[in-house]
Amino acid sequence: MADPFLSIQHVEKSFGATKVVHDFNLDVEAGEFVSFLGPSGCGKTTVLRMVAGFEEPSAGHILVGGKDITRLRPNQRNIGMVFQAYALFPNLTVAQNIGFGLRVAGASRADIDKRVAEMLALISLPQMADRYPYQLSGGQQQRIALARALAPKPKLLLLDEPLSALDAKVRVSLREEIRSIQKELGITTIFVTHDQEEALSISDRIAVMYGGKAEQVGAPFEIYNRPATRFVANFVGTLNVLEGTVTDASAGTVRVASQDVALKGKLDGSRTGDTLSLALRPEAIALGARPGHDSKLAGEIADVHFLGSVIRVRVGVGGKQISLDTFNNSSTPPPVVGDKTEISFSSGDVLVLH
Amino acid sequence: MRTNRIWSWLFVALAIAYFALPLIGTFEFSLKMRRAAYSLDAYAVVLGDPRFQQTFMYSVLMALATIAVGVLLVVPTAYWVRLKLPHWRPFMEFMTLLPLVIPPIVIVFGYIRLYNTSSWLPLTGSAMGTNVLLMFGYVVLALPYMYRAVDTGLRAIDVATLTEAAQSLGAGWVTILARVILPNVAVAVLSGAFLTFAIVIGEFVMAALLSRPAFGPYMQLLGANRAYEPAALAVIAFLITWGCMALIQVVSRFAPKPPEQLH
Numbered sequence: 007m008a009d010p011f012l013s014i015q016h017v018e019k020s021f022g023a024t025k026v027v028h029d030f031n032l033d034v035e036a037g038e039f040v041s042f043l044g045p046s047g048c049g050k051t052t053v054l055r056m057v058a059g060f061e062e063p064s065a066g067h068i069l070v071g072g073k074d075i076t077r078l079r080p081n082q083r084n085i086g087m088v089f090q091a092y093a094l095f096p097n098l099t100v101a102q103n104i105g106f107g108l109r110v111a112g113a114s115r116a117d118i119d120k121r122v123a124e125m126l127a128l129i130s131l132p133q134m135a136d137r138y139p140y141q142l143s144g145g146q147q148q149r150i151a152l153a154r155a156l157a158p159k160p161k162l163l164l165l166d167e168p169l170s171a172l173d174a175k176v177r178v179s180l181r182e183e184i185r186s187i188q189k190e191l192g193i194t195t196i197f198v199t200h201d202q203e204e205a206l207s208i209s210d211r212i213a214v215m216y217g218g219k220a221e222q223v224g225a226p227f228e229i230y231n232r233p234a235t236r237f238v239a240n241f242v243g244t245l246n247v248l249e250g251t252v253t254d255a256s257a258g259t260v261r262v263a264s265q266d267v268a269l270k271g272k273l274d275g276s277r278t279g280d281t282l283s284l285a286l287r288p289e290a291i292a293l294g295a296r297p298g299h300d301s302k303l304a305g306e307i308a309d310v311h312f313l314g315s316v317i318r319v320r321v322g323v324g325g326k327q328i329s330l331d332t333f334n335n336s337s338t339p340p341p342v343v344g345d346k347t348e349i350s351f352s353s354g355d356v357l358v359l360h
Numbered sequence: 361m362r363t364n365r366i367w368s369w370l371f372v373a374l375a376i377a378y379f380a381l382p383l384i385g386t387f388e389f390s391l392k393m394r395r396a397a398y399s400l401d402a403y404a405v406v407l408g409d410p411r412f413q414q415t416f417m418y419s420v421l422m423a424l425a426t427i428a429v430g431v432l433l434v435v436p437t438a439y440w441v442r443l444k445l446p447h448w449r450p451f452m453e454f455m456t457l458l459p460l461v462i463p464p465i466v467i468v469f470g471y472i473r474l475y476n477t478s479s480w481l482p483l484t485g486s487a488m489g490t491n492v493l494l495m496f497g498y499v500v501l502a503l504p505y506m507y508r509a510v511d512t513g514l515r516a517i518d519v520a521t522l523t524e525a526a527q528s529l530g531a532g533w534v535t536i537l538a539r540v541i542l543p544n545v546a547v548a549v550l551s552g553a554f555l556t557f558a559i560v561i562g563e564f565v566m567a568a569l570l571s572r573p574a575f576g577p578y579m580q581l582l583g584a585n586r587a588y589e590p591a592a593l594a595v596i597a598f599l600i601t602w603g604c605m606a607l608i609q610v611v612s613r614f615a616p617k618p619p620e621q622l623h
Contacts (some may be wrong), residue, residue, distance in 0.1 A: 029449050058524075058528060060524055060527075079527075079531045080527040080528055081527045081528075081529075081531055083528075083529075084530070085528060086528060086529075087525070087528040088525070089521050089524070089525060091518055093518065093521040093522055093524070093525035094525075094542070095525070095526075095540055096517065096544055097540075097544050097546075106526070106539075107529035107530055110530045110535055112532055151525075154525075155528070155529075158529060158530065164528075234571055327389050
């Protein structure tokens with residue numbers, strides 16, 4: 007296997023007596039789009055800032071293209087960065103902002119003009135060259151910031167919550183645009199976000215972080231469907247968690263809300279009498295029986311939320327509420343609160359959290 | 361309600377009279393050099409006096425040097441304190457306010473003791489050395505105004521993020537200061553510069569005690585020996601100060617506007 011393009015090795019960071027990043031390790035391949043996903047204070051931005059050079063690691067090394075850049079100053083790293091607050095220079099026009107890095111590098115006027123035009127075309131804002139940042143919308147400013155970061159052809163692109171300050175509609179369109187530009191240029195990118203939908207939708211891989219550690223690194227499908235830890239399972243997507251007691255470890259039966267559920271092959275290492283948590287995604291549960299669903303629980307409709315294409319139903323099962331999603335069908339009326347019902351699921355979709 | 365408004369207007373009128381009457385009186389007196397008629401004779405005498413031109417030019421040059429040194433000293437300092445040493449801000453505020461508390465006469469006596477001809481740095485031993493000493497004295501006098509103006513300008517921009525953005529684009533500290541920070545606080549710097557100009561043009565104590573041919577001592581000399589010319593000179597000095605204030609207002613219109621106004 008080829009050497010990774012970006013290698014973060016045993017990186018730690020302390021501010022005074024507080025350690026905010028613990029033994030962080032990550033290898034990123036050239037051209038890969040990796041997201042750091044986690045709640046506020048999990049250390050994701052600190053790791054990104056260490057890669058950018060704005061923070062110095064307390065321990066560990068950061069290598070780009072095999073070269074150790076740990077002690078290099080930010081302006082010597084050739085790493086582009088886009089900030090949450092856009093950070094466009096207010097005194098410069100859009101064209102001057104985009105050309106700033108090239109000007110600093112001593113590029114000729116003709117080269118700067120050519121590259122600025124290329125970048126403006128790339129972000130589909132060719133007519134904005136002479137505007138000032140205050141004359142642009144938030145989405146336009148962030149696209150200009152992206153163009154500015156890409157103009158000097160950096161080795162690596164860092165995006166620090168670039169969509170957080172934008173409204174919902176612009177966020178969706180801009181994240182798709184960012185991904186499309188990243189694919190077009192093939193630039194290795196690290197994207198920091200606390201929005202799981204953003205991370206799941208545009209990343210090649212996601213590093214889910216918590217308490218200064220990478221809890222799990224994997225493809226979005228893997229992170230969502232096979233969370234490695236209880237935190238990842240809870241943080242990524244909506245999760246129903248039911249407490250149960252193993253009634254027969256050899257047969258794989260668990261008692262949940264006074265009902266037995268068969269979970270063959272899921273209880274490896276568990277003993278009869280153990281308590282454990284069973285987690286299920288809303289979309290893995292159906293109202294009533296469904297082909298392929300081998301487990302069921304009786305309950306009562308507790309709440310119904312009509313969300314347009316999807317109807318989210320809450321079913322009370324032994325004092326706990328379980329959320330499940332069904333597609334809206336105009337010919338089928340939605341469930342009625344208080345009706346007795348049965349929910350079914352495949353034991354293969356159950357995540358056992360020890 | 362109506363009574364309140366009457367009282368408000370009365371106080372405004374009193375305040376205007378308090379400030380304007382002496383100026384009107386001075387201006388009126390400056391026009392009375394010719395008997396039984398208003399004239400600009402006093403102004404003609406003052407403006408035609410070679411000592412006026414020499415001292416005024418001297419003070420203008422000193423003001424420009426003071427502004428240049430003040431900007432070079434204050435902008436990087438205020439920037440660095442905001443960026444890296446925010447906990448130093450109260451200390452810096454205190455330090456920069458000291459010139460308002462310590463009288464210029466104390467400062468200049470300190471200078472004379474420290475930099476006299478028998479000291480380790482005999483700045484008062486030559487005219488150029490004394491000019492440099494006076495200029496640094498002016499920098500100190502202008503420090504409260506210049507520092508506050510620049511600090512206010514820096515508060516209006518996201519110094520840390522703009523710095524990091526520039527660094528990620530390859531810029532070093534000098535480039536960041538010259539191309540990112542200074543242009544974005546230019547209006548604040550100009551405000552500080554005009555205040556500095558007004559202070560230096562009218563300053564008397566330091567220039568007199570260091571025996572330099574500045575505009576302040578010239579005004580004092582003229583005031584002690586003539587009748588109408590000092591009044592004309594006072595009006596000219598006021599006009600220079602007001603001109604500086606007007607320029608602050610004019611340049612503030614050209615401040616780079618903060619982004620994110622439109623969404």
